[in-house]
């Protein structure tokens with residue numbers, strides 16, 4: 001089957017996603033997804049955009065993230081349940097779908113738990129390549145859970161980082177992350193406090209999960225010239241940085257309408273100035289302007305990043321066996337004879 005066959009939908013399972021990633025290489029795939037995201041951010045105005053649609057509960061959040069460029073339509077289903085890890089479950093799981101706008105037929109269904117980690121890392125490092133100090137060699141990685149290794153490798157591949165300093169409130173998470181990064185070309189320094197982790201780091205990534213206003217970084221921890229990549233605060237009532245850091249930083253976002261609801265900037269006035277990354281990428285806005293400036297990427301994850309990742313996967317599986325055809329569309333020979341098709345199947 002070719003993925004273009006209209007009635008059978010190519011489905012990429014977790015197993016096939018892992019095979020595909022090994023076939024391409026983690027860092028190569030992150031870099032290639034980042035290139036697709038950059039291409040799509042540069043044509044920002046051709047997309048339908050809306051803040052994602054959340055269903056909050058005391059346990060976590062389930063969200064739908066749709067977008068379309070008029071030719072393809074994509075959405076991701078994603079959850080965020082910080083309490084899950086204590087029950088042996090993932091904090092974040094996801095799957096996604098791409099469809100043809102002309103027919104409305106799905107053209108791809110795929111796991112997106114691993115793909116989300118790749119696309120989040122790709123977006124972080126892409127933004128870092130615009131905003132982080134060019135001489136950056138060391139990144140503090142605070143929060144050493146599921147996303148962390150992907151983040152470290154993305155900044156190595158795309159921003160020239162050679163050292164990561166790891167910190168997590170759970171020492172087992174740090175040990176896991178350090179072990180997974182062995183032999184991956186990074187100097188890995190496990191740290192016992194967040195203050196130790198940020199020592200000498202030009203880039204600070206916060207990627208923690210807690211359903212509350214947490215203070216992972218306080219104002220006195222952040223020196224001039226640093227780039228902060230704040231990943232973990234991505235829900236109303238769930239942030240990572242002290243407000244004073246925000247007031248000292250030049251803040252960059254994906255889609256302000258969503259970030260004001262979900263990001264670190266929910267702690268600021270609704271008209272606090274922020275810069276949209278697509279404008280930096282197209283040259284309509286400036287990124288870092290001097291060596292002493294603190295740049296903050298207030299990342300929440302936006303639907304266009306998932307759309308880019310979905311289209312990347314659709315292309316990557318063409319003429320491969322990294323997918324299976326899924327019989328998920330009823331498609332009778334006579335389009336009006338749905339009932340007849342059912343009866344003939346008896």
Ligand code: NAD
Pocket residue numbers: 080082085091092116120142143144145146147148167168169170173207208209210214215216230231232233234299300301302
């Ligand atoms: P995870 O649960 O696997 O890992 C989170 C880690 O944070 C855990 O190891 C936990 O011990 C640690 N932690 C919690 N509080 C801490 C603190 N105060 N200091 C240091 N470490 C602390 O979760 P994950 O899949 O790695 O995701 C992390 C966060 O990133 C989640 O909040 C998730 O919603 C968010 N996320 C954002 C994006 C985005 O696009 N911005 C994408 C994916 C995930």
